[in-house]
Amino acid sequence: DGGITQSPKYLFRKEGQNVTLSCEQNLNHDAMYWYRQDPGQGLRLIYYSQIVNDFQKGDIAEGYSVSREKKESFPLTVTSAQKNPTAFYLCASKKGQGATGEQYFGPGTRLTVT
């Protein structure tokens, strides 16, 4: 089946450690996105990539890094510089070009840092 996978579903880390969240898609989509969701809030954009080897900061990129070496993969690293890393992280890819394409979301990774 085509879709987006994120792993792991739950992740626990100690403060001060970097952690990398996986996002893979087999939909052949060019654009991919990382969002963060805090309890009771909407999603906020961390980073996005419209093509391989290129990515742009979103609204809350500080303390995060990404890479896009392959079309199907867009991993997110939460660094120790991120002040409040505990959150629900969602990866998405976008079908088609322009503003008409729908986004497909993965199941999310719930990160807890203590």
Add this chain to the structure above:
Amino acid sequence: DAKTTQPNSMESNEEEPVHLPCNHSTISGTDYIHWYRQLPSQGPEYVIHGLTSNVNNRMASLAIAEDRKSSTLILHRATLRDAAVYYCILLNSNSGYALNFGKGTSLLVTP
């Protein structure tokens, strides 16, 4: 960026139609109106989108006001599985067509 305004919550009985409103008075001519919904502990799911004309698909209908300053998502017969947070989003080329989520409308469906 143009913003959207939605009620925090709405309630519906099962099997009845639901009309979820969204105001976007500062919408620009190139903004598309998208609706997504999110079930608890899941990623959002695309529902429908439109530009100027009303749109129908298997999930819902989207009614867009003539001046485009508001729109309404219509679920024709609500089921318990439709209980979710519904987001109305204006999409344009900013941030690579990323979705700008507000707080959405939490829909409660009662049997």
